[in-house]
Amino acid sequence: MASFRPSVVAAAAASLAISTVLAGVFDLPKLPPPDRYGTVVIDRLSTANNVKPVVFSHWRHRARYSCRVCHFELGFQFETNATEITEKDNRHGLFCGACHNGKEAFAHEERTCERCHAGKVRSEKKAFHEFRRRLPDAPFGNEIDWMAAQEDLEPRYAFFKDEKPLDYTTELQLEAEWFNIPPAVFPHGAHVQLLDCANCHPDVFNIKKKTTEHFEMRFILEGRFCGACHLTVAFPLNDCMRCHPAMHRNP
Ligand code: HEC
Ligand code: HEC
Ligand code: HEC
Ligand code: HEC
Ligand code: HEC
Ligand code: HEC
Structure with a gap:
């Protein structure tokens, strides 16, 4: 400065x-490339417990849910590694486990550990390109105009109750x-x-x-x-x- x-x-x-x-x-x-903008690596406990760090991509999730679902209802903080997420909590339906239960999204089980514990951020260019193709453009970030895209995507505002x-x-x-x-x-x-x-x-x-x-x-x-x-x-x-x-x- x-x-x-x-x-x-x-x-x-x-x-x-x-x-x-x-x-x-x-x-x-x-800025990271558009397919990795908003992708975070969570490693508060993983490495210390001999599992690979967790990779979480915002674009996949915000396409379906409002920020509020995770950052208000489910209690995730707006800061990576600030939320006290544990393996036990996830298995008991809290945090990621609120959805990754085999109903809302893929289950938390032996063969899915590495889908979350992916270790490091990889290029998601192909899947991202496919997703982005039909959405309005913006110049920076994910290069998606998320405001305009909302009409199309209709992310869920509330998870537990039918609030507006x-x-x-x-x-x-x-x-x-x-x-x-x-x-x-x-x-x-x-x-x-x-x-x-x-x-x-x-x-x-x-x-x-x-x-x-x-x-x-x-x-x-x-x-x-x-x-x-x-x-x-x-x-x-x-x-x-x-x-x-x-x-x-x-x-
Ligand atoms: C839906 C995503 C997801 C799946 C599936 C998942 N985990 Fe995790 N796991 C997490 C997150 C997020 C954390 C917190 C990471 C951190 O703070 O480093 C975590 C933390 C952990 C930790 C360290 C913390 C603790 O409480 O011991 C271990 C060990 C762990 N997971 C093992 C597993 C195993 C084994 C599997 C497969 C049976 C698995 N996880 C599947 C998301 C997942
Ligand atoms: C499906 C759940 C989910 C949704 C939906 C979601 N987030 Fe997140 N967000 C997370 C998780 C998990 C983390 C990491 C928290 C941690 O490690 O403690 C995070 C972290 C963040 C961070 C910190 C990023 C960084 O670089 O440290 C910001 C900022 C953020 N989210 C904003 C948003 C905004 C804005 C929206 C809506 C457009 C949103 N999130 C939607 C789950 C979500
Ligand atoms: C993304 C952040 C954000 C959210 C969410 C938000 N606000 Fe605000 N709000 C602001 C900012 C920024 C200001 C201006 C603060 C300043 O200038 O110091 C503000 C100011 C206000 C003011 C004062 C307005 C004035 O003219 O003095 C009111 C009242 C208010 N907000 C109510 C609400 C209510 C009610 C909600 C939920 C329905 C809400 N806000 C949600 C960011 C937010
Ligand atoms: C509010 C519900 C919700 C929460 C909370 C949530 N997820 Fe998801 N997640 C989903 C849904 C639904 C999908 C499928 C989205 C798609 O690919 O279209 C998904 C997809 C994923 C994928 C992509 C899987 C793949 O291989 O294609 C990963 C990885 C993932 N989630 C990890 C996490 C982690 C880690 C957390 C917690 C930090 C988490 N999710 C929290 C609903 C959720
Ligand atoms: C996310 C919204 C946002 C974006 C994007 C943004 N600004 Fe700002 N900017 C603000 C706000 C809020 C203020 C404070 C206004 C006030 O003083 O009340 C501000 C203030 C300023 C000021 C006054 C000096 C100061 O530091 O307060 C300048 C100069 C400025 N912005 C330049 C820029 C430039 C150049 C860019 C692009 C590189 C930019 N802004 C992008 C929100 C934004
Ligand atoms: C808690 C998170 C959060 C905070 C804090 C926040 N915003 Fe935003 N804002 C968002 C999200 C999410 C969007 C949706 C667009 C996107 O994700 O790119 C958005 C959209 C906007 C838009 C675009 C509206 C449109 O119709 O295109 C403007 C302008 C904006 N924010 C300005 C601000 C300014 C100025 C501040 C600070 C005074 C601020 N925001 C603080 C999350 C936030």
């Missing part, structure tokens, strides 16, 4: 498309502290179809607009605030204009 100089940035932005200039100011993490998303669609304009930077928009409507209010309030964001402290890009890039999801699973930060819609216009 040594090159973090608002005045220089604002001056440059006056003559060029802002997003192009600014994209270089922030150290955006290198709350009808809360307030769209917030989050004004940037920097001169000449167009505000970020935060659409509640898009998020509440996939998430529970409690996934964000009060731990990630205060419930009052513009009261969350240190709400800036450099913290977002550290995985806080919007970065809790928009670095690794939801469309990544590279997609400036999707959050700052006015950025494509030259001022």
Whole structure:
């Protein structure tokens, strides 16, 4: 972040498309290929217990379930290796075992251990390409416009009860502290179809607009605030204009 100089940035932005200039100011993490974006390796206990680490791909699962199913109802954390998942829990129908029981998805049994304990991330190009072919494109991440794809995929909002998303669609304009930077928009409507209010309030964001402290890009890039999801699973930060819609216009 040594090159973090608002005045220089604002001056440059006056003559060029802002997003192009600014994209270089922030150290955006290198993105994995689209078939592996959102794929995590869970190894809190595996290696220590002489089994291979577990590979979990978000794209396969989010096609069928909202984030809320796993990250609210089933109790997975938004951070790899933070959830206390054990072999016993899985066998007793918790965590992965809530679905991998031979009914909802393949069972937890001798011949399936290695489907989960795959060891390392492998290319899923072929299966992914097949899946993605009929879905709308996006420029980054999985390169799928997941918002638009939802109409087609209809991921399940709730797992245990027949609940529906709350009808809360307030769209917030989050004004940037920097001169000449167009505000970020935060659409509640898009998020509440996939998430529970409690996934964000009060731990990630205060419930009052513009009261969350240190709400800036450099913290977002550290995985806080919007970065809790928009670095690794939801469309990544590279997609400036999707959050700052006015950025494509030259001022
Ligand atoms: C549906 C996915 C899935 C299947 C199938 C599965 N596991 Fe696991 N297993 C996990 C996850 C996730 C963890 C937690 C990994 C970690 O923290 O390292 C885990 C943890 C473990 C651990 C270490 C933790 C502990 O509680 O002892 C062992 C040992 C283990 N599994 C053995 C097995 C064996 C043996 C099989 C096949 C009979 C199997 N697993 C099948 C997902 C699975
Ligand atoms: C089928 C279950 C499931 C679904 C659906 C799901 N996740 Fe996850 N997610 C997990 C698991 C399991 C982990 C790893 C947790 C752990 O190791 O403690 C994880 C981890 C994460 C992480 C941390 C990633 C990292 O790099 O450390 C983020 C962010 C995340 N999920 C966001 C989402 C979002 C956003 C959605 C909805 C679009 C979603 N998840 C849907 C199961 C799921
Ligand atoms: C909410 C239900 C649900 C939960 C929770 C869940 N899964 Fe799955 N999983 C599925 C379904 C359904 C499929 C089949 C999806 C497909 O391929 O279209 C699947 C597919 C998979 C596959 C792909 C298998 C293959 O070889 O093609 C793996 C690996 C996997 N899950 C691992 C896990 C692990 C590890 C966890 C826990 C960390 C987990 N799943 C939690 C429902 C779930
Ligand atoms: C993905 C994260 C996320 C989810 C999910 C979410 N919110 Fe928010 N919410 C925010 C953010 C970001 C703000 C603005 C915080 C700030 O500016 O400091 C906010 C602000 C608010 C505000 C204050 C609005 C204002 O004008 O001051 C209310 C009220 C609110 N949320 C209610 C809800 C309710 C009800 C739900 C569930 C139906 C919900 N939120 C789900 C992220 C979320
Ligand atoms: C808890 C996870 C989470 C957090 C935190 C979060 N988002 Fe999202 N957001 C998502 C998911 C999931 C989507 C669906 C699209 C995708 O996965 O690429 C989404 C979609 C969006 C969209 C696209 C709407 C559309 O119609 O195309 C915008 C804009 C957006 N988020 C902005 C923000 C901003 C700004 C913040 C921070 C104030 C934020 N998000 C925080 C998970 C999150
Ligand atoms: C997931 C949504 C999201 C994406 C994608 C995103 N931003 Fe931001 N950005 C924000 C939010 C939220 C703020 C804080 C707004 C505020 O101050 O209330 C912000 C603030 C800023 C600021 C003001 C200075 C600061 O650090 O607060 C600049 C400059 C900026 N963004 C540039 C960019 C650029 C360049 C990109 C693309 C590389 C980008 N943003 C992508 C959400 C996003």
